[in-house]
Amino acid sequence: MVSRVIPVAPFDLIVFGGTGDLARRKIIPALFRRYLAGQFEDGTRLIGAARAGLSPVEYRLFAKEALKEFSAEYDENSEGLEDFLNLLDYVPIDATGDDGWEELKTKTSTDRVQAFYFSVAPSLFGALAERLNSYEIAGSQARVVVEKPFGRDQETARALNATLAEHFDETQIYRIDHYLGKETVQNLMVLRFGNMMFEPLWNNHYIDHIQITVAETVGVGGRGAYYDKSGAMRDMVQNHLMQLLCLIAMEPPAIYDADALRDEKLKVIRALQPVAPHHIVRGQYEATDTAPGYREDAGNLRSFTESFVAMRCEIANWRWAGVPFYLRTGKKLRARTSEISIIFKALGHSIFEGDTTPHRNILSIRLQPNEGIDMTVTVKEPGPGGMRLIDVPLDLTFAEALREADAPEAYERLIMDVIRGNQTLFMRGDEVEAAWGWTDPIIEGWEARHDVPKQYVPGSSGPEDALMLLHRDGRRWRDIKA
Template sequence: MKLDNMAGMSFDLVIFGGTGDLAWRKLLPALLQAHRHGTLPPQGRIIGVARDELSDAAWRALIGERLAAVDSDKRPSAEEFERFAQLLHYQRMDLTRPEDYAQLKGRLAERNADVVVMYLATAPQLFTVACEQLGAAGLATPNTRVVLEKPLGHDLESNRAINAAVRGVFSERQVFRIDHYLGKPSVQNLLALRFGNALFEPLWRRETIASIEITIAEQLGVEGRGAFYDQTGALRDMVQNHALQLLCAIAMEPPINAHADAIRDEKLKVLRSLVPWTQATLAQDVVRGQYAAGMLAGQRVRGYRDEDGVAPDSRTETFVALRASIANWRWAGVPFYIRTGKRLAAHEAHIAIHLRAAPHAIYRTPLCGTNRLDIHLQPRDGLTLHLFASASETRSSSAQAAHAAAGAAPALTPVQLDLDFEQRFGAERVGAYERLLLDVIAGRLNLFVRADEQEAAWQWVEPIMQAWDEQNARGEGPRPYAAGTWGPGAASALVARDGNTWVEEC
């Protein structure tokens, strides 16, 4: 990414929650990478905000210690960090105290930057008070942008309340609702695949595609975040945002241009076309699970209810699989399978586009005898097209010769066309948070979620949450699955009812 229209731009980036987990694990490493790549405008200032009593020097030292522990390829040298540290400043604030916002206003007025970004890397319950206080302090100026991290609310009602409070202070063009999956290079390539190549458009519809699978699998457990996760669960944490955004990217119609609202208008149409849930489909087409103890990568790992911060009788789901349908002409009759979970057999995210079988079989195909396009999101970033080729038969084999003489259909063997984007473009690519933070500074909204998108997503998933609440009241919890597997067996039965399998079962 080039500086282009950001050359010479001055900015202040205020990170609320500047000593928190998100700041040092994601935001500051991403900003360091942008600084290293020369894409972060040099006339910038990064101000960490938290309740801790720290000086600028103490905060810089804290960040330096934590960045020294990141992956070796992203770890800064002493010289790199010294240059980056000149951008780092700290301000003690209590987000409920108006006088603290007045002090922040005074600090920002010291240089009157071209752009001021307020990044709310805090608990969602603080979004409303922070935005209201920013407005009351006169900090919501036309050159101010506010970034809201997920989860934006706990349900539809709380999401609407937060967005209403934000709209009372900021216009929609100033609000950047972040979903870091949209910043992944692989997701950008998904959009380029669809809308930058005429090859796929005639095939991208119900007449050619039999089913679509979206998998976001994690081998990790809750990793010390048990108290947070036990109030959230996989549906809120992954399906309502990441998975549905991927579904939109796959299913949306071509936008009229690459402008933010043109893209987001088409995504909204997909969300509004999702077939609503009924009691029958909730019972048949949704599976929730919770990991139990098991073996993972040769190590015995404990079950979810034994994790720190998790209630011993918790009914929070760590796995979700569901079957979605889109009621429009392009996708009518095509099932979309979404699956996500923790402590699964692999760490990977992919989209599998299963194509329909040839209308008349003149060859013998393998058991999974249809073509498939795999879009790899993590840890790989690339495409694999699964095709079939004629399997050459050894002339010396009398059995094969007799088989051919009898007029049997010749056999096919699977072959793959593989494109690895990291090999093609190089491993030093722009990360998700790096891309998104630069887009916020530049004012590009294309990769951020609009309020009506979020509301439509919450509307669709809320009946699932309500059904699970009713099940919990009856003493019915999620289905257990052993850590290191692909989830409850009911997830396989979910797709098998349509005559399909998950890719690892094929």
């Protein structure tokens, strides 16, 4: 099965921060794949803008090196590579001054879709938005794409929303979370709302608890200065894990529409209960004989910033009353994996003599590294000797079952959704502010208590206290495995 590619009308995409790490690793390779897929019509313009004083030719060389390093489709001698590079243009620009703006105005048109990708620090959002309007660069079809972190608390998020709102309507603002562009995340909605067998069971009568794990094997590396001011709570829980929780827990929207979907996610965030201190575990990976610990990587030997966090959350509504949601994320863990696991309740009674093991059906949605879904079911163990029951997975790995080797990756899908004007997979301003409103008291609480993160061994599943978080409830974490 091959994805059906629908070309889009010619558009302009201007990437502020066009020489930055995100542009190099994600944006330029994503655009290259969409170009090779035949999604760009003649007349499309891709423009990098940054402080560096590069010429368009030098920027194309920069993009070529980025593709060589980060694109599996790179072929030095391919005609497609040269054609794509010839689409690229560049403008040296001063985000807070006047240099470059008149030149940029000559390279884009207000009579078509214009996507302005703010791949820069949030402190520059206001300056960029103001100049796009004062120089009359942005037209009525302009869209603005902003990356996380969208603020560092509710107050700063509210201020950023207000700044953008001075120059753009909410329908023009696309707050991007690349997790929502993953094929499996979107399939989660279809799994719930497109299959009769699941939705009737999606409640506290049948579900025992839910686990959401986002584990990384890498440390903070070159992001130490940023990460030490953020931590796992701000960097991952407030956005990525919160979005996954909302999609799992939300009520069915009336229609598959951007605002209808985001209305339901907002209700989930507002129903989240405050988290008690004994339901939170923070951790920091420690140094080993061969590798530095978090504090060395962050360049702060007295840091109390967490590289791991686990928590027990509850949602106060009729569907989820009494069902705990366990969230965990961390760096330098055993394997790189992102997984949502819905653990159903055990049978109240077994008719099979001698079967004393509590069997549970588990629906597991894998976001990475191998996107797919599996369902653990109880079956008879093959062979003679009576009814011996075992639990086995029914596996659906998308790349194998659907043969979607060429399916768009997250950034590809989200960038093209911006061009089409589809906000379904993007966060709304009130949603972001509500998420911070739940997160802020948790952070303020451990800062007031002077909590110290628990040390954990790199390559493990995190601190021992995180295991006890579930053991106290008579449960256990799913194994972290690739």
